[in-house]
Amino acid sequence: MGYHEKPWLSLYGEHVSEHSQVKEMSLADLLKWSVETYGDQPALSFYEQKWSFKEVSETVQTLTNVLHSIGFTKGDRLAIMLPNTPHYVFTLFAVAQAGGVNVQVNPMYVEREVEHVLNDSGATHMIVLDRLYPLVKKVQAQTSLEKIIVVQLEEQQVDLEEGDLWFDEVKSMDVPQAPDVSCKPDEDIALLQYTGGTTGVSKGVMLTHKNLMANAEQIYDFMFRPVDVPDAPKIMSILPMFHIYGLTCNVFLGFRAGCNQIILPRFELEEVVQTVKREKPFQFSAVPTMYIALNSHPNLEEYGFDQVDYYNSGGAAMPVEQLHLFEKRTGCNLCEGYGLSEASPTTHFNPPFRKRRVGSIGIPLPSLDAKVFQETDHGFVEAPIGEVGELAVKGPQVMKGYWKRPAETDKVLKDGWLFTGDMARMDEDGYFYIVDRKKDMIIASGYNVYPREIEEVLYQHPAVQEVIVVGVPDAYRGETVKAFIALKDQEIVTEAEIISYSSKFLAAYKVPKFVEFREELPKSAVGKLLRRSLRDEELKRIEN
Numbered sequence: 001m002g003y004h005e006k007p008w009l010s011l012y013g014e015h016v017s018e019h020s021q022v023k024e025m026s027l028a029d030l031l032k033w034s035v036e037t038y039g040d041q042p043a044l045s046f047y048e049q050k051w052s053f054k055e056v057s058e059t060v061q062t063l064t065n066v067l068h069s070i071g072f073t074k075g076d077r078l079a080i081m082l083p084n085t086p087h088y089v090f091t092l093f094a095v096a097q098a099g100g101v102n103v104q105v106n107p108m109y110v111e112r113e114v115e116h117v118l119n120d121s122g123a124t125h126m127i128v129l130d131r132l133y134p135l136v137k138k139v140q141a142q143t144s145l146e147k148i149i150v151v152q153l154e155e156q157q158v159d160l161e162e163g164d165l166w167f168d169e170v171k172s173m174d175v176p177q178a179p180d181v182s183c184k185p186d187e188d189i190a191l192l193q194y195t196g197g198t199t200g201v202s203k204g205v206m207l208t209h210k211n212l213m214a215n216a217e218q219i220y221d222f223m224f225r226p227v228d229v230p231d232a233p234k235i236m237s238i239l240p241m242f243h244i245y246g247l248t249c250n251v252f253l254g255f256r257a258g259c260n261q262i263i264l265p266r267f268e269l270e271e272v273v274q275t276v277k278r279e280k281p282f283q284f285s286a287v288p289t290m291y292i293a294l295n296s297h298p299n300l301e302e303y304g305f306d307q308v309d310y311y312n313s314g315g316a317a318m319p320v321e322q323l324h325l326f327e328k329r330t331g332c333n334l335c336e337g338y339g340l341s342e343a344s345p346t347t348h349f350n351p352p353f354r355k356r357r358v359g360s361i362g363i364p365l366p367s368l369d370a371k372v373f374q375e376t377d378h379g380f381v382e383a384p385i386g387e388v389g390e391l392a393v394k395g396p397q398v399m400k401g402y403w404k405r406p407a408e409t410d411k412v413l414k415d416g417w418l419f420t421g422d423m424a425r426m427d428e429d430g431y432f433y434i435v436d437r438k439k440d441m442i443i444a445s446g447y448n449v450y451p452r453e454i455e456e457v458l459y460q461h462p463a464v465q466e467v468i469v470v471g472v473p474d475a476y477r478g479e480t481v482k483a484f485i486a487l488k489d490q491e492i493v494t495e496a497e498i499i500s501y502s503s504k505f506l507a508a509y510k511v512p513k514f515v516e517f518r519e520e521l522p523k524s525a526v527g528k529l530l531r532r533s534l535r536d537e538e539l540k541r542i543e544n
Contacts, residue, residue, distance in 0.1 A: 016351070016366055018367075025213050028096045043254070053255070079126040081126065085153065117194055127149045130151065193207055211398070215345070219346055224253075245287070342420075347395070369395065464486075486519065
């Protein structure tokens, strides 16, 4: 059976259609449609405050009017540097209504990183959290930034320079109605999503209105249509909105599905468990490190996590041992998916209407094709079923390209296929499995070693909390394996014990030759363990 036959389609059955009916809609159209469909139902909850879909639209219109009045026009870029707040949602839709482009800025960025994103995107306007305002002002003179709107969440207030505005003032400004702006959903860029820079300089991924709308519709068709969804379902919005996973799978999906998004600014373990107990959400989306943190809670069983209908995980590979532990403690299935910024982001998911396969990223979403390619002297050819190659996808959610980087775009977009840089295999039923990042592969004595395989083994050790495996230079083997480990509280284990344990489950060339224990491992803002950070650190240490 070849890939062109799409074996996963037989798994869709009566639950899912082969193709999603992607509408020619902009994000502004999505908001308008959600008001017509859901009206006074709750859309956003933020501590003691709530907004219906209609109230969200009214606030968005006010902000759109103000943006127009201060010179923001079609095609302009507006940078958002906020934690999860309703203001984030208002801004996303207001920029879309004004015909502009949202630029995602990680609120954990330092001056150099903020300056890079502002200069690269050419953003002229910005909405920023009050405590981050001084940082932005330090770099403003080196950028094209003209106007700043500041969101205040706490009592402490900074002094704004002349020309800058408070978000709360904007809501009461008396300005003319902004004109309607035309949009070509399949051409106009809605979002510049900057990659985390894990494979080089951070690049702006150009996502069109159609890309984002298509992915929200694909996820809705695959995850919501096949299951019994309550009216006005509550979903936890903990994933950072500045990350594409949280943006599409919570914010835009929430407006498509009529959900009440329970917004928390960040993942704080005790606040999260208390919120779940109080709100009883239908869906809970998180990254593996969040689930690992939940597993560490001594009384998780007392907070109603067994009543959540739908758990999903993405952003990084979920350690199998941690997945089983979470399912054991909650009695619920935890489904893994896969995506990347360049695909808006979701491409694969374990279907809720089939038995979940541990370790698999699931099957492709509707309207998506996926293949595993191997590079030969004659170009790329499809890998036989079960063999490893580079995962490539083709579908309506695939990006337009990298902002102002045509050469970089050409490296990953080939004949409509997005080459992900991830090494994968597909089984005979159409389930896909990520083996590792193409650039993370370790070549030791001529053997290909995939860090994830070693990490999965080490996660099974009872003392291990988190682990990152990297390749380090070796004069004899070319590269050899080193494991960085954070232990669980009050656990003690030696390097020799870890190496001995590994040798029971791994071929000799895969066993770590070095083990370094740390109190914590480096993570991205979304909680993804940063392999490259440690690999670069090792290379610098060796060079010195």
